[in-house]
Amino acid sequence: MSSAHYQALEPQTSDEDNEDIERRPHQKRPRCTAAAAPPHPMVRKGSVGGGRRRCVLPLVGGTLFFIAFCYLTLSGDTRIALGLGGASEDSEEASHQGLDSMNFRPLNESLHVCSENFEDHRKFMQDKPRSDYEQLPVIYFVTPTYPRREQIPELTRLAHTLLHVPRLHWLVADDQEKCNGYMDTLLNRFGIPYTHMVSPMPSKFRNEKPAPRGVANRRAALQWLRQHNLTNGILYFGDDDNTYDLRLFTEIRKTQRVSMFPVGLIADYGVSGPVVRKGKVVAFLDSWVAGRRWPVDMAGFAVSLEYMAQYPYVNMPYKPGYEEDLFLRSIGLKMDQIEPRGNNCTEILVWHTQTKSKKLGMVRLESKYLDDRSNLGALLLNLKLMGVAGTTENEGRNALISKNGREKSHSAILS
Numbered sequence: 001m002s003s004a005h006y007q008a009l010e011p012q013t014s015d016e017d018n019e020d021i022e023r024r025p026h027q028k029r030p031r032c033t034a035a036a037a038p039p040h041p042m043v044r045k046g047s048v049g050g051g052r053r054r055c056v057l058p059l060v061g062g063t064l065f066f067i068a069f070c071y072l073t074l075s076g077d078t079r080i081a082l083g084l085g086g087a088s089e090d091s092e093e094a095s096h097q098g099l100d101s102m103n104f105r106p107l108n109e110s111l112h113v114c115s116e117n118f119e120d121h122r123k124f125m126q127d128k129p130r131s132d133y134e135q136l137p138v139i140y141f142v143t144p145t146y147p148r149r150e151q152i153p154e155l156t157r158l159a160h161t162l163l164h165v166p167r168l169h170w171l172v173a174d175d176q177e178k179c180n181g182y183m184d185t186l187l188n189r190f191g192i193p194y195t196h197m198v199s200p201m202p203s204k205f206r207n208e209k210p211a212p213r214g215v216a217n218r219r220a221a222l223q224w225l226r227q228h229n230l231t232n233g234i235l236y237f238g239d240d241d242n243t244y245d246l247r248l249f250t251e252i253r254k255t256q257r258v259s260m261f262p263v264g265l266i267a268d269y270g271v272s273g274p275v276v277r278k279g280k281v282v283a284f285l286d287s288w289v290a291g292r293r294w295p296v297d298m299a300g301f302a303v304s305l306e307y308m309a310q311y312p313y314v315n316m317p318y319k320p321g322y323e324e325d326l327f328l329r330s331i332g333l334k335m336d337q338i339e340p341r342g343n344n345c346t347e348i349l350v351w352h353t354q355t356k357s358k359k360l361g362m363v364r365l366e367s368k369y370l371d372d373r374s375n376l377g378a379l380l381l382n383l384k385l386m387g388v389a390g391t392t393e394n395e396g397r398n399a400l401i402s403k404n405g406r407e408k409s410h411s412a413i414l415s
């Protein structure tokens with residue numbers, strides 16, 4: 001079990017990732033000094049023995065000292081992660097608070113807000129006036145999204161869930177360079193307090209397979225929370241295609257530090273979530289472990305901002321598959337701090353539904369007919385702005401237009 005923990009993380013670790021995972025500058029010490037700070041599992045393995053060629057002699061003594069040092073000082077799970085073994089299951093839980101979180105750098109994202117509204121324009125939620133909810137902590141619901149045919153319908157459906165949820169600020173971060181005016185209008189119309197920002201994935205990651213989707217967006221949202229100095233409220237990462245039970249919001253609003261709950265429709269088991277015994281989270285059920293200490297889905301936890309504010313190095317490195325794990329490590333999570341929700345994790349309050357993706361629709365019509373002689377010009381323009389369908393003059397078959405069951409040429413109807 002020993003090195004699998006660590007090695008599973010390593011092959012996918014690109015140099016870029018290490019920008020985030022590297023130790024803080026003041027923790028870097030000259031190599032080959034006996035007092036070198038114990039390396040952390042998140043730090044590239046190469047850095048443990050990196051000085052070998054440059055200083056062979058001191059290394060012999062240094063190594064022995066170092067091994068002894070590790071045994072005496074490192075927490076159990078660090079030893080396991082380094083492949084040194086010797087820790088029992090239980091001591092794994094006794095890891096130092098913050099040991100993880102020290103190894104991240106603070107976020108430094110540039111933010112581009114497209115539009116924002118802090119006022120709640122809804123009068124009633126769940127049949128009660130807005131004023132009834134004033135005392136509740138705000139849920140910051142972070143939705144990464146990206147341009148595709150299904151984007152606007154997904155956001156519309158999600159909005160209609162969120163419309164029922166009082167005291168919620170919706171952070172919508174779009175994976176593109178430019179603000180989409182159509183989305184501004186859409187978000188504004190719902191009357192839910194929101195922030196619409198653009199946060200494109202850095203180009204160096206675009207060609208990676210798998211690409212770290214949604215990470216730039218969530219990082220931007222984390223930066224926004226930091227910039228607004230929010231230390232009261234709850235953070236939740238809610239993708240645009242999931243299905244949310246309204247009880248989820250009641251449950252996560254109670255979060256003191258970090259709450260967790262099962263997510264339905266995940267991977268091979270159709271579920272991913274904590275194992276709970278006597279009201280405490282003790283382990284996890286998820287069909288993909290891969291060395292993750294916190295093998296949970298992005299939708300399977302919520303974090304109190306008061307708790308998160310204690311960790312200045314909150315981060316989400318660009319590491320596909322490990323986003324949740326590394327984020328939770330960056331906020332120094334400990335097993336015994338986790339609050340199980342959803343009736344001790346027996347109920348599903350969120351589903352990882354996925355919409356079938358199809359390529360853009362294409363309607364072949366002569367553009368001269370896309371004027372105000374009919375609705376089609378405006379309709380197809382709207383669909384274009386939503387990224388759902390485009391028009392063409394010469395590709396594929398002419399658009400089918402019919403009347404009384406008979407196909408007509410569009411000129412016959414539109415001119």
Ligand SMILES: *[C@@H]1O[C@H](CO)[C@@H](O)[C@H](O)[C@H]1NC(C)=O
Pocket residue numbers: 278279343344
């Ligand atoms: C969870 O389990 C614990 C221990 O069995 C119990 O005391 C507690 O009431 C349970 N919580 C809920 C919400 O059912």
